[in-house]
Amino acid sequence: MCKKGNEVDKDLHSLQLKNFMGLLVPHQRQIHAFILYLVVNRADADDILQETLVEMWNKFNEYKDGTNFVAWGLTIAKFKVLQFIQKSKNYRFHFDPQLLELLEHEAIRKNGVHTHNERVEILKECVSKLQTKEKVMLDLRYEKNLTFEGISRQFGVSVPAIYKALGRTHARLAQCIKLTLEQRGVA
Amino acid sequence: MKTDETLHSELAYLILLAVEGKINDEGFARLNDLLKTDPRARGFYATILDVHLGLEDVEVQAHFGRTGQAGSYNPAVLEALAEYEKIAPAEPRDTVCQSEIIKIEKVKRERIIPKLNKVSLVTAIGSLAAMIVLLVSVHLLPPKTTEPIAYLGQAVHAKWDSERGRIAVGDNLPPGPMHLLEGAAEIVMHNGATVILEAPIQFDLETSSRIFLRQGRMVVSIKNSSDDRFVVRTPFSTVVDFGTEFGVQVNSETTQARVFEGQVELRSGSDPLKYSGALKLDSNQGGIVNTQGAIVMADIAQETFLRQKDFEILEQAAGSQPFYRWKAYHFQLHRDPALAAHYTFEKRPGAENRLMNAAPQTGAVLDGALGTYGEQPEWVRGRWEQKAALRFDRSRDQRIVVAANEKLAISGPITIAAWVYLHDTDQPGHILSCRDKNQIHYQMSWFGAEHPDIARRNRIQMLRYYQEPTVRGYSREIRPVPHQWHFLAVSHDNHTVRFYLNGDLICEVQDEVRMESLAADLVIGGVPLSGYTQWRFDGLIDEIVILNRVMNTSELQRMYWAGKP
Known part of the structure; x- marks a missing residue:
C-alpha cells in the first residue's frame, strides 16, 4: 500500500527521533556535566541543558552519521552557555572568559580519560566507605530531597554547619575518586 | 601553597554554595580566583561536580543505606552528627571558607526572559517531549519510608511474587515494589483512595497518594476528597487525579488512561511537576501517551479495566x-x-x-x-x-x-x-x-x-x-x-x-x-x-x-x- 506524504513525513520523523535518542541517551549526562562545569549553578545548568537539547534536535539534520556526537553536542552546549551568559550579563556569578576556556579544556580532558559509568562505579565504592553520619546527610539531601534548612531542622544545627559538613563529605568523596583513579592509572 | 586537603575542603564548600545558588560575591570571587590560578583546583573542581551529579544517581543512592524516613532517624545517629559538628576540628584561618567569613545569603537573581517566537516555542515544546522524559526522571526521587502507606483491602485468587512473601487481606503495605502474578486485588491507600489491580501487574507504592505503575493495569477510585491529588506515574507519563475514578494501563509502548467519572490530567513524562505536554480528560474520555511523550485522545473501551463493581463480581465468583x-x-x-x-x-x-x-x-x-x-x-x-x-x-x-x-x-x-x-x-x-x-x-x-x-x-x-x-x-x-x-x-x-x-x-x-x-x-x-x-x-x-x-x-x-x- 502506498503511503501518503504526511505519513512518510511522520515515519521519517519517528525514525529520526529514534536515532537521535539512541545517540543522546548514553551521552546526556556528559553534556549535562559539561554545562555544569562552565556555569557551576545547578538551576542554570538545567535550563541550559534543556535549551541545548532542543537546539541539538532542531539541528540534528546537520549532524553527520559516524562523527563524534558528543563533541557535536558539547559545541552546541558551549554556544548555549555563552548565549546564556550574554543574556544575563547583569547576573554576577559567571566565570570570566579566560577561566571558562580553562574549565572547558579540563572538562574535555576528563571526558577523554574515563567514562561517566566508571565515575559512578567508583563513586559507589567511595560512598560505601563513608561513615554512617555522612551517609545519613547524603540520604536526606539527595535521596529524600530535603532542603538545607530542612536538614538543619532535623539535626538541630545551623544551616552553615550543614553546608560545611556536606562540603567536607563531598571533598572526601572527590579525594577518594581521585585516589582510586590514580591507583588505576587513569587520573 | 595550600595543602591538598585544605584546598579541597575550601573548594568543596564554595562549589556547594555555588551549585545551590547560595554563594555571595566574595565567595564567588574566591572560587574564580582559585580556579584561575591553581591547576590542581581545576582538576578537583571537575571531580567535585562529578560527585554532585553522581549523588543524584539512584544507583549511587542505593549505597547510602536504608536510613528510614526523614524525621525518624535513630536518635543516636542524630546525636552523633550534632556532636560531630561541635567537636569537628576548626578549619585553619587561612582557608577563608568559614561560615563566619562567607555568610550564606539568598541572592536575588535577575532572570532574563528571552523573547520567543511563538512558532519556535511550539516546535521546541513538541521536540522537548521526548527529552523531558529523560530529564525529569533524574529529578523525581520518591521519598522512602518503612511506615505503611496502604493496606490490602481485598484479594481474589491473588498470587504475589516472592519478594514480598505472602500478603494477607488487611496487611499493611509500606512503600516499595509489588508484583501481582495472578488474580486480582484491591489496595486501600491511607489517603482514602482505592486501587483495583488486575494481574499481571508490576508497580511501586511510593506514597499514600502516589503509585508508579511499571506494567499492567489498575483502576483508581477517589471517593473521599483529599487535598492531595492522587498521582499515577508510569515510565513515560503521569496521570493526575482531579477527584474521580480512572483506569491506567501501561505496556512497553504506551500509557493509556480512561476516565470513568470526574476528571484527570494526562501528562507526558514521569515527573508530575515537570512535563512538556498535558491533556485534560473528562468522564468517558481516554488518552494515550507514547514513549516519545506525544499525547492524543483515544477511545479506550471501559472493559479494558477491572472496576470496583467488576471486582465485586470476581469476589462473589470466588465464593x-x-x-x-x-x-x-x-x-x-x-x-x-x-x-x-x-x-x-x-x-x-x-x-x-x-x-x-x-x-x-x-x-x-x-x-x-x-x-x-x-x-x-x-x-x-x-x-x-x-x-x-x-x-x-x-x-x-x-x-x-x-x-x-x-x-x-x-x-x-x-x-x-x-x-x-x-x-x-x-x-x-x-x-x-x-x-x-x-x-x-x-x-x-x-x-x-x-x-x-x-x-x-x-x-x-x-x-x-x-x-x-x-x-x-x-x-x-x-x-x-x-x-x-x-x-x-x-x-x-x-x-x-x-x-x-x-x-x-x-x-x-x-x-x-x-x-x-x-x-x-x-x-x-x-x-x-x-x-x-x-x-x-x-x-x-x-x-x-x-x-x-x-x-x-x-x-x-x-x-x-x-x-x-
Whole structure:
C-alpha cells in the first residue's frame, strides 16, 4: 500500500527521533556535566541543558552519521552557555572568559580519560566507605530531597554547619575518586 | 601553597554554595580566583561536580543505606552528627571558607526572559517531549519510608511474587515494589483512595497518594476528597487525579488512561511537576501517551479495566456463586476483539421488548427487537434466578430480529455458541439465522426427533452456502435431553465445521465454503423466511455468543464451565 506524504513525513520523523535518542541517551549526562562545569549553578545548568537539547534536535539534520556526537553536542552546549551568559550579563556569578576556556579544556580532558559509568562505579565504592553520619546527610539531601534548612531542622544545627559538613563529605568523596583513579592509572 | 586537603575542603564548600545558588560575591570571587590560578583546583573542581551529579544517581543512592524516613532517624545517629559538628576540628584561618567569613545569603537573581517566537516555542515544546522524559526522571526521587502507606483491602485468587512473601487481606503495605502474578486485588491507600489491580501487574507504592505503575493495569477510585491529588506515574507519563475514578494501563509502548467519572490530567513524562505536554480528560474520555511523550485522545473501551463493581463480581465468583462466575468470565470474553455479538438474555426493566447485546465493540446497535414478526417470546427464569431466558413457542411466531449490520455479516471464520433448554414436549429447531434467501452467512439449528426431514433429525446444523444449497454441515446424531441445559457451539474456518456439546468436540465435517458479504438481518428462534413453522425453535434460549474467529476446544470448554448452571 502506498503511503501518503504526511505519513512518510511522520515515519521519517519517528525514525529520526529514534536515532537521535539512541545517540543522546548514553551521552546526556556528559553534556549535562559539561554545562555544569562552565556555569557551576545547578538551576542554570538545567535550563541550559534543556535549551541545548532542543537546539541539538532542531539541528540534528546537520549532524553527520559516524562523527563524534558528543563533541557535536558539547559545541552546541558551549554556544548555549555563552548565549546564556550574554543574556544575563547583569547576573554576577559567571566565570570570566579566560577561566571558562580553562574549565572547558579540563572538562574535555576528563571526558577523554574515563567514562561517566566508571565515575559512578567508583563513586559507589567511595560512598560505601563513608561513615554512617555522612551517609545519613547524603540520604536526606539527595535521596529524600530535603532542603538545607530542612536538614538543619532535623539535626538541630545551623544551616552553615550543614553546608560545611556536606562540603567536607563531598571533598572526601572527590579525594577518594581521585585516589582510586590514580591507583588505576587513569587520573 | 595550600595543602591538598585544605584546598579541597575550601573548594568543596564554595562549589556547594555555588551549585545551590547560595554563594555571595566574595565567595564567588574566591572560587574564580582559585580556579584561575591553581591547576590542581581545576582538576578537583571537575571531580567535585562529578560527585554532585553522581549523588543524584539512584544507583549511587542505593549505597547510602536504608536510613528510614526523614524525621525518624535513630536518635543516636542524630546525636552523633550534632556532636560531630561541635567537636569537628576548626578549619585553619587561612582557608577563608568559614561560615563566619562567607555568610550564606539568598541572592536575588535577575532572570532574563528571552523573547520567543511563538512558532519556535511550539516546535521546541513538541521536540522537548521526548527529552523531558529523560530529564525529569533524574529529578523525581520518591521519598522512602518503612511506615505503611496502604493496606490490602481485598484479594481474589491473588498470587504475589516472592519478594514480598505472602500478603494477607488487611496487611499493611509500606512503600516499595509489588508484583501481582495472578488474580486480582484491591489496595486501600491511607489517603482514602482505592486501587483495583488486575494481574499481571508490576508497580511501586511510593506514597499514600502516589503509585508508579511499571506494567499492567489498575483502576483508581477517589471517593473521599483529599487535598492531595492522587498521582499515577508510569515510565513515560503521569496521570493526575482531579477527584474521580480512572483506569491506567501501561505496556512497553504506551500509557493509556480512561476516565470513568470526574476528571484527570494526562501528562507526558514521569515527573508530575515537570512535563512538556498535558491533556485534560473528562468522564468517558481516554488518552494515550507514547514513549516519545506525544499525547492524543483515544477511545479506550471501559472493559479494558477491572472496576470496583467488576471486582465485586470476581469476589462473589470466588465464593462459588455460579452466576457471578459466569459474569466474571465476561471480563475476558468482552476483551476479545473478535466478539461480534453477545446476547446475555438479561431482562432489563423498561426494555423488555429488547434483546441487549453486551459485546462492547458493537453494543446497542446490535440489540434485537422482540415481536418484530408477531408475538414476543416470554421472559422466564434462566440458568440462575439472577437472570432470565426467553421461552419460544413453536405454535406462535416469536422470532427476534437484529437489523442487518456489517458487523454481523460474517463470511470468514466464525464461532457461534448458545445455551438452550427443552421441556418434555419441546422440539428444538432454528436457533439463529443470518441469511438472505439462498445466501446464508450462517445458520445454527438443532433439530429434534420430530423433524420432517429424517436425515436431519437429532442433529446440529451449521449451514453456510452461497446460492447453491448443500447437505453438508450436520453433526452426528445427538438427542436432546429434556430438563437439562445444553451448551451448543459450532465453529467454521471456511473449510471444516466443528460441533461441540457442553464443551466437548463431538464431530467435525469438511465443508468448503467461499462466501460473499451481504446485508441480512439476524433472526433468533427461526429463519427470515415465511413458512417453516415446524422448524421454529421450541424451548428456552438463555445466551448467544457470536465471534468472527474460530474458538478452539479449550476456549469453548472454558466458556462452558463458566456458564454451567
